[in-house]
Amino acid sequence: MIGNIFLVIALVAGIFTVLMYFLTYRGYQNTLNYARISFHTTAVMVMAASALLLHAILTHEYQYKYVYNYSNSELPTGLLISTFYAGQEGSFMLWALFSVIVGLILLDYTSKRGDLEPRVMMIYTLSITFLLIMVNPLLKSPFNYIWAEPDFVDIKNINPTYLTIPALQNFIFTDTQSNKQFIQVSKELYNILHANNIPFDKFIIEGKGLNPLLQNFWMQVHPPMLFIGFAMSAVPFAFALAALLKNDYKEWIKQALPWVLAGMMILGLAIMLGGYWAYGVLGWGGYWGWDPVENSSLVPWLIGVASIHTMLVQKKSQERDGTSRFVKTNLILCIMTYILVLYSTFLTRSGILGDASVHSFVDPGMTVYLFLLIFLFSFLILGVGMIFYRWKYLTEHFTYEENILSRELALFTGSVALIASAIIILVGTSAPIFGQTVDISFYNELNLPIAIIIGLLNGLSILLKWKYTDKSQLLKSLQLPIIASIILTAIIFILSGVQNIMLIILTFSSSFTFFVNGEIALSILKGRKSFIGAYIAHIGIALFLVGVVATGGYSKHQQVDLVKGEKVNLFGYELKFTGYKPIEGGKKYAFNVEIRKGNDVKVASPIMYIAEFNNSLMREPDILEGFSKDFYIAPISYDETGTENSNSVKLKKGETFNFKNKEITFTNFVLPEDMSAMMSGKSFKIGVNLQVNFNGKTIYIEPYMENTSDGPRFYPAELKEADLKVFINNMNASEGIVELTFASISNTESIQSEPKEILTIEASIKPFISLIWIGVAVTVIGFLISTFRRLKESMN
Amino acid sequence: MKNKYMFGGIIIVVFLGLMIYLFTQTNVQYENDFAKVMKSGKTVKATGTWLRDRSYELDKTNKIFSFYIKDINGNVMKVIYHGAMPNNFESSTSIVVTGKYSNGVFQATDILTKCPSKYQEQTVQKAGS
Structure with missing residues (x-):
């Protein structure tokens, strides 16, 4: 109950903050303090509500429907904490929590930079209030009691000492299909228990628990990271709208740039952590499956990254000769980044992708669906409306011509390529809305040439000078990286055997990026090290793309039956299934497979078990990781023939x-x-x-x-x-x-002979998939260095 | 202005053109009427429910998994899938199979099973009412 009161106060204070900042923006003198106090109230209330929810989860207060639905007492503390955001209500809470924390930092940041604060904080707080409406008790609060709406609770989760109470018998139902007994919880039941002096948290003594797919380390890392990224993506939106409100487009660029960089660093890392989760634990086989949920967070990232590059042009041109280039592009991209985050939320939370995604989300109900639409359209109209309103002014004041051989044009074209990729992924991902869906090949075939273009443009844009480049000079600077790239590409493909022309070109293109950036990075090491960020990030992208080529073009996989004790030769290795043993107290089974190459013997232990949660077979792969390749073993089935006839x-x-x-x-x-x-x-x-x-x-x-x-x-x-x-x-x-x-x-x-133990696995070799993770880590480091550099510059 | 629009324009036009072409080539429609699935013979994503009372078959030697699926109108067709039985198959409430209908069976290339976490509540509600 207190939790809901906190959330309502937070919402009211949020609305009041927006109002007060608006008045301050309109020139009122004494409203700024109210706005700040009120924003802090929102922040403190959201934090208090979060602490309360966490406390309820840790102390197993199953009278809260949310706690009952997603946790139980068997979970270890880390995973128990992660049930905070296992469901829709909690994940919006987490988003709101990170938003208020980001908001506090943003308030401090903007208050030190001119008259930014009222405009930026007004818009940013508006986005927070929308999140707070989502978790409001009337829509879907995590603090709603389980009896608020009639629900069925499995009788095994009820304290057995109370089951004999005669008045309760009317609430017990038996499901004829599964023969399970359930208690219908409702207000009437609550009243009866209350009359009998039975506290509700003593009545329900166990929760439903967490989906076993989510029970692993990455559940504790990936979603929070993603929501920090989401929370931060509203910042550039707020800056862009602040600029449009004031009709002043110079200052916001350098002020917003560190935020865009940090936000995209975190969002990008979060996306790839999800990729690693899918690869290493869920057994999807790869780091990326073009699943709608993955795609929908990738789209805003691509747009955000595009905006970084064109914002850089505007900042540079302003510093050099006072012209502001790509003003409209920057405004649109910063606005669209956040709109696309909201669209992604709508796609994944509204249940509209129901049939299309591996992540199955339960239909959240009509009110939430409608509100998500309202949320999305409010910000779309706000953003696009403001641009529309200022369009004439923008066109009159900021129209410039770019030289063909200029870094400005190369960066712009690169951004357009990123945007094209984002549009393609967006269209493919949105297709289920219209009852259509696209094949994975749709994404692969279209993004491959775009990746090539981006790699080439990246190298080129760095060799090109701002404004104008001398042709002969450019050709001279191109020689070394091109020759080096050709040699490297040739070596790679002679070693691996040439197959796909597009992959060869992509290898060349990423090598080109690698050498151009590498050369400059080396020279910077002697000079101003804070300038090295971009080059490091690009080297990371190049490594990533080489990893993509290697795993995409040269992975091998095969399904094999391993009979216990018998050797099977596969991909030059000798595989032997040596038997299974129970782990984690008999809840799961590890199937040990000996993998021998020469004298080197390693044991992979993929896991299978029947999860009580959803009564189905769960499989976890095991990977022998190495720099040059991963040996990936996904379990498929285990059979003892002779005791059971599969046919x-x-x-x-x-x-x-x-x-x-x-x-x-x-x-x-x-x-x-x-x-x-x-x-x-x-x-x-x-x-x-x-x-x-x-x-x-x-x-x-x-x-x-x-x-x-x-x-x-x-x-x-x-x-x-x-x-x-x-x-x-x-x-x-x-x-x-x-x-x-x-x-x-x-x-x-095989049918008549002695029982045999057969483990069926899907074994695969993933060459250089390590480059993907190394590339991501390097890119993140590059982003981090750039963020600090631009943060320093934002003060000037 | 011209250069900017030329280069950006070329990329956008070329890729959006390619996209529309590939979309029409690779798009797969959702279909919950098996009568249409059987007639058209095109690759579709057929959605339906598994016919429990006809069980399923696992042909180990040929690695074929087959079962019967029913649509909303009660049309039944047999689905054949080369591969292992998917996770959650037995507890699924609905199934999406991708593939096409030929020679009297639906040849699936992919099976997606749906198991809402509210599954328990739904069955109980049916039983209780």
């Missing part, structure tokens, strides 16, 4: 089953002529008459069951010309059902 079919009378081009119809049971044997319990036979159609022929065969004093024995039937053997597994003569196993005679040993 079995249940047939009713008259039904047909198709086995290797043979049509087998179960016609009828052949009962013993002398029924008395059956009645008196003596031994008797029942045949299963099967009609086999193959090669245009029809032949009948009859496997049978003999019922002896030892119980039933089944006898198979063979049909040599059809290479068919049929086993009976079970039959039910009264219902007319028989369960059969079909096999080829030439291949029946």
Whole structure:
């Protein structure tokens, strides 16, 4: 209850902050202090509400629906904390929490830089109020009590001592399908418990728990990072709108630049952490699957990165000759970055992608859906409306011509390439809204040439000078990197075997980026080191792209059956399944696979287990990581043949089953002529008459069951010309059902022999996937250095 | 101004053109009416539910997984998939299979299973009412 009060106060204070900042912006003298106090109130209230929610989770207060739905007492502390944002309400809370923290820093930052504060903070606080409306008790607050709306709670989560209370019997339901019992919690139940002096947190003693897919280390890192990125992406939006409000477009660029850099660094890192999660734990096989959820956060990142480059042009041109180039581009890109974050939220949270994504999100209900739309459109209209309003002024004052051989034009063209990539991904990802969907190849084929263009433009833009470049000078500076790139590309492809022309060009293009940036980075090391950021970031991108080429073009994968104790040769390695053992107290099973190359033996232990949470088989891959390649083992299934026949079919009378081009119809049971044997319990036979159609022929065969004093024995039937053997597994003569196993005679040993333990895995070799992670780390370092450099400059 | 629009324009026009072309080539439609799926023979994403009472088959030697799927109108078709049984298959409430219908069966290249976390509540609500 207190949590909801905090959230409501936060929301009201937020609205008041926006109002006070607006009045300050309009020239009122004494409203600034109110605005600041009020913003701090919002911040403190959001923090207090978050602390309260965390406390409720840590102390297992299951009277809160949110706590009940996503956590339980078995989770270790780290994961328990992460259930804070396992559901929709909590993740919006987390977003709001990071937003107020970013807001406090932003307030301090803007208050030291001219008259920025009222305009920027007004817009930024507006974005916070929208988030606070999302978690408001009327929409979806994490503090809503479980009895507020009728809900069913599994009886195993209820304190058994209270179940005998007669008044409760009316609330117990049995699900006929699963035979589970549930208690319907509602206001009436709450009143009854209250009347009996039973506190609700003693009544429900266990929660539903966290989805096992989310139970790993990355759950504790990836989502918070993503929400910090989201929270920070509203800052450039606020700066752009502040500039439009004042109709002054000079100052905001240098003031916003460190924020854009830091925001995109964090968002980019968050996206790739998600990629590593998918690769290393979820067993998707790759670092990127073009899944709608991944895509929808990549799109704003691409736009944000494009904006960094054109903002740099404006900043440089202002410093050099007072002209402001790409003013409109910068405004639009900064606004669109945040709009696309909101659009991404809408796509992934509204349930609209229901069928298209691996991340299944539950339909959040109509009100949330509508509010998300309102949220999105409010900011879209605000942003686009302001640009529209100032368009004439902008066009009259900021129209310039760029020289062909200028860094300005190269950077602009590079940004356009990034934008094109963003549009392509956006269209592909949005297609499910219209009942369409695109193949993965759509993204790969279109983004490959864009990556090539970006790599080439990147190297070129650095060799080009601002404003104008002398042709002969450019050609001279191009020589060394081009020659080096050709040599490197040639070496790579001679070693690996040439296959795909586009991948060769991409390798050349990323080598070009690598050498151009590397050369400059080396020379900077002797000079002003704070200038090295961009070059390091670009080297990281180049390494990343080489990793993309290597894993994309040269990965090998194959599904193999590993019989326990038997060696299998694969990709030049020798694989042997040595058995499984229970881990984590018997909750999971690790399947040990010995991987031998020469004298080097390593053991990979992919994991499989049945999760109680959703009653399904969970699989976790294991990876032998190396610099030049990863050996990736994803478990698929484990079987003990002989104890269970995987190939079995249940047939009713008259039904047909198709086995290797043979049509087998179960016609009828052949009962013993002398029924008395059956009645008196003596031994008797029942045949299963099967009609086999193959090669245009029809032949009948009859496997049978003999019922002896030892119980039933089944006898198979063979049909040599059809290479068919049929086993009976079970039959039910009264219902007319028989369960059969079909096999080829030439291949029946495995069914009759001793039980075998077979582990089926998907093994793959991912060459140089390490370059992807190294590239990301290097890029992040580059971003970090640049952020500090631009932060210093923003004070001037 | 001209250079800027020329270079930026070329990239945008070329790639958006390519995009539209590839979109029409690779797009796959969602279809919940199997009558249409069987008729058209095009690659689609067919959505339906698994017919529990007809179980499923796992052909180990040929690595074929097959089962029956039902659409909203009650049309049933057999789905054949070369690969392992997907996670969550048995607890799924709905299934999206990508592929095309030929020779009397739906040849799936991909299976997506949907298991809402509210699954329990839904079944109970049915039983309770």
